Amino acid sequence: MGSIHIERPHRLSADELESLVSDLSGQLAQEYQLRIQKRGDAVHFSRSGARGTLLPGPSQVVITLELGLLLKPFQAGIHQAIERQLDRLIG
Numbered sequence: 001m002g003s004i005h006i007e008r009p010h011r012l013s014a015d016e017l018e019s020l021v022s023d024l025s026g027q028l029a030q031e032y033q034l035r036i037q038k039r040g041d042a043v044h045f046s047r048s049g050a051r052g053t054l055l056p057g058p059s060q061v062v063i064t065l066e067l068g069l070l071l072k073p074f075q076a077g078i079h080q081a082i083e084r085q086l087d088r089l090i091g
Contacts, residue, residue, distance in 0.1 A: 002072040004065040
């Protein structure tokens with residue numbers, strides 16, 4: 001199984017952070033056909049062969065993703081795409 005772990009510091013207000021979580025969740029769901037489930041502040045996403053969490057915090061955003069065997073060859077590309085999206089949204 002391939003693992004992706006991304007942490008980014010931020011200085012966003014609570015409203016800005018909520019907007020970032022909503023935007024990023026929607027983009028990831030659409031691009032990777034993920035099912036999204038929000039539990040508290042955390043957003044959990046899954047699909048066949050992948051599952052992960054987007055955890056917004058007061059000073060950083062953490063994304064973890066576990067890829068199954070069929071998606072593992074795409075790990076580097078998926079990692080880079082998520083980093084680009086997150087960096088663009090954080091500004």
